Amino acid sequence: MAAPDASAALAEREKVQQFLNAAYTGNLDFLKKVAKQLDDGKGLTKTVESIKDANKRGALHFAAREGRIEVCKYLLEELKLDVDTKDEAGDTPLVHAARQGHTEMAKYLLEHGANPNIPSELGATALHHAAGTGNIELLKELLSRGVPVDSQSDSGTSLIWAAGHDQKDAVRVLLEHHADPNAETEDNITPLLSAVAAGSIACLELLVKAGAKANIFAGGATPLHIAADLGDLELIKCLLKAGADPNVKDEEGQRPIDVAAARSNRKIVEILFPLTSKPESASDWTVEAILASMDSESRKEPEQQSNKAEAISKKDIPEVSPEDKAKSAEAKERGQEAFFRKDLQTAIDAYTQAIDFDPTDHTLFSNRSLCWLRLGQAEQALADAKSCRELKPDWPKGCYREGAALRLLQRFEEAANAFYEGVMLNPESKELVDAFREAVDAGRKFHGTDKANS
Numbered sequence: 001m002a003a004p005d006a007s008a009a010l011a012e013r014e015k016v017q018q019f020l021n022a023a024y025t026g027n028l029d030f031l032k033k034v035a036k037q038l039d040d041g042k043g044l045t046k047t048v049e050s051i052k053d054a055n056k057r058g059a060l061h062f063a064a065r066e067g068r069i070e071v072c073k074y075l076l077e078e079l080k081l082d083v084d085t086k087d088e089a090g091d092t093p094l095v096h097a098a099r100q101g102h103t104e105m106a107k108y109l110l111e112h113g114a115n116p117n118i119p120s121e122l123g124a125t126a127l128h129h130a131a132g133t134g135n136i137e138l139l140k141e142l143l144s145r146g147v148p149v150d151s152q153s154d155s156g157t158s159l160i161w162a163a164g165h166d167q168k169d170a171v172r173v174l175l176e177h178h179a180d181p182n183a184e185t186e187d188n189i190t191p192l193l194s195a196v197a198a199g200s201i202a203c204l205e206l207l208v209k210a211g212a213k214a215n216i217f218a219g220g221a222t223p224l225h226i227a228a229d230l231g232d233l234e235l236i237k238c239l240l241k242a243g244a245d246p247n248v249k250d251e252e253g254q255r256p257i258d259v260a261a262a263r264s265n266r267k268i269v270e271i272l273f274p275l276t277s278k279p280e281s282a283s284d285w286t287v288e289a290i291l292a293s294m295d296s297e298s299r300k301e302p303e304q305q306s307n308k309a310e311a312i313s314k315k316d317i318p319e320v321s322p323e324d325k326a327k328s329a330e331a332k333e334r335g336q337e338a339f340f341r342k343d344l345q346t347a348i349d350a351y352t353q354a355i356d357f358d359p360t361d362h363t364l365f366s367n368r369s370l371c372w373l374r375l376g377q378a379e380q381a382l383a384d385a386k387s388c389r390e391l392k393p394d395w396p397k398g399c400y401r402e403g404a405a406l407r408l409l410q411r412f413e414e415a416a417n418a419f420y421e422g423v424m425l426n427p428e429s430k431e432l433v434d435a436f437r438e439a440v441d442a443g444r445k446f447h448g449t450d451k452a453n454s
Contacts, residue, residue, distance in 0.1 A: 012038070016051055023059035023075075026068035031059065045079045055341055056088040064093035064109065067102035076112050083114045089341040090121035098126035103138045106130075116147045122340055123153035131158035131174060134167035139174070149179045156185040156194070164194035168202040171195075181212035188218035196223040201234045214244040220251030228259040228268055236268055246275045251428055261290045320358045328358035335367060344371045362392035369401045373408065381405035396426040403435055412443030 015034055022031035039047045052058050060081055063071035072093070075081045084092050094114040097105040106126060110116060119125050127147045130138040139158075143149060150157050155164075159179040162170035171191070175181065184190050192212040195203035208214070214223060224244040227235035236256075240246070246256050257276045260268035269287055278285040320328075335350035351368040358364070369384035382405035389398040399422030406415035419436035426432060 019051055020053055020057075020059060020062055023062040023068065023071050024066055026063070026066065026071055028070050028074060031071060032074070045081065048075065048079055049081060049085075052087075055343060056086075058085060058087075060085060060093045061087050061091070061096050064102070064105055065096040065100055067097070067100070067105045069105055069108055072105065072108060083109060083112055084118055086118075088343075089337070090119065092118050094118075094126050095120055095124070095129065098129040098135070098138060099133070101133050101135050101138075103135060103141075106138050107141060110141065110145065116142050116145055117151070119151070119153065122155070123151075124155070125151060125153070127151065127158045128153050128155075128161050131167065131170045132161040132165045134162070134165070134170045136169050136173060139170055143173075143177050149174060149177045150183055152183075152185075154185075156189055157183045157191070159183060159191045160185065160189060160194050163191040163200065163203045163207065164198050166195075166198045166200040166203060168200065168206060171203045171206050175206060175210045181207050181210040182216075184216075184218075188216065190216050190218070192216065193218055193223050193226070196226050196230075196235055196239070199230055199232055199235065201232075201238060204235060204238050208238065208242040212242075214239050214242040215248065217248070222248050222250070222256070224248070224256040225250045225254070225259050228256040228265070228272070229263065231260070231263055231265045231268065233267055233271070236271060240271075240275065246272050247277050251426070257290060261293070264291065266291065320360055324357040328354040328361060328364070331357065332361075332364060332367070335364075339367070339371060344375050347371050348375075360391065362388045362395060362398065365391065366397060366401050369405065373401075373404055376408070378405050378408040382409065394425060396422040396429055396432060398422075399425065400432055400435065403439060407435075407439055407442070412439050415439040416443060 015038055019031060019034040019038065022028075022034060035044060035048055038051065042050075048059060058081075060072065060075050060083075062068075063075065076083055084094075086092055091099075092114065094106055094109045094116060095118075097109060116126050125147065127139070127142045127149075128151075129135075130142060150159075153161075155161065157179065159171065159174045159181070160183065162174060179191075181191055190212065192204065192207045192214065193216060195207055216222065221229075222244065224236070224239050224246060225248075227239055249255055250259070254262075255276060257269055257272040260272060266287070269290055273287050273290070282289075331350050331354035335347045335354060338344070338347035338350055348368055348371045351364050351371065354361070355364045355368070365384045365388035369381045369388060372378075372381035372384060382402065385398065385401035385405050388395070388401060392398055399418050403415045403418035403422065406412075406418060416436055416439035419432055419439055422432040423429065423436055
């Protein structure tokens, strides 16, 4: 009896996949045919509602994602499915349509009762996606329906999304609808900071004109630090005109002029030089002296870091083409989406693809290490953490990833050492300091020395 039952289950799974594929490709006749075959007497509507993939996406999600309006008409107008049904990530069909830029599909869903204010698990609505993709027609449609222009997501407001994706027209429309140019995320990221990070002078100018503050501090730096690091002269000029303070220090104690000097960017050093106050410790305060000093500092690295750097010679680091970098970025995005859905295995697969395209990106190994850690696969997590640190020896998060994997392996002394190395790189990180102390305490208890002599 077992074999026939297994065969029947396999056949049903194949039909479910055929049904969802039909929604995806827009094959309405075949979709109807398979739906009837799957109906077990509960009624066609309930049967179709119950058909989901591993991420709880149904036919309506797939049809909306691919802009298959005829399939959506059948599902909504004939079967009366819930237009706001959510998948595992909390995305509605409207969010799927907006993310893919299917304007007509999004309008159809809105006309048939879709609620544009429903956010995903990460707080993103159709408005955020329309802003991020620069879909002005959909953006205006959503705003005309009263969608709050400053609704927050984990990645900020729609204005932050637009600025961070260099969507100047979307920024203009949102500002015309009174979007807050100084809205912040929990990490103090603002639209202006996002525009600078994206290298978007057009968005920056619009935001400055709207009253965006230039002297914000987030992620350990100001917009002027970021512009100096990017080496973008136009961004620097725009920020200075907006009143950015060149004397503010970042979390490493550097001012924008120091950042520019470390990148050997003479032009930016020359612009910042007359606006930057001379430090009391500086005996020779000239452009040449600043460039020479930072060049000298950049050559000094802790022994432990230089040893790791030596382990990866330039000939071992492959050249990555722009095409492969783009493919890697796309795979990375899929990995992040899967991670937030808690679909860790899919995330690992996506990050692996991204690494295949660009093995020089340390963040990919860090992200995959975290996924392995969440699955309890400590050895794999440790291997990826070590790869991350080899590529980026001075990155504190790499130390944290290695320490976390070692802690899971109950190698507490090694974990404490990894966390301590991270603390040395970033003494202000409470996460690293706490992890170091916890690893030391755990090691003492593990070895029965928690009552050691004081």
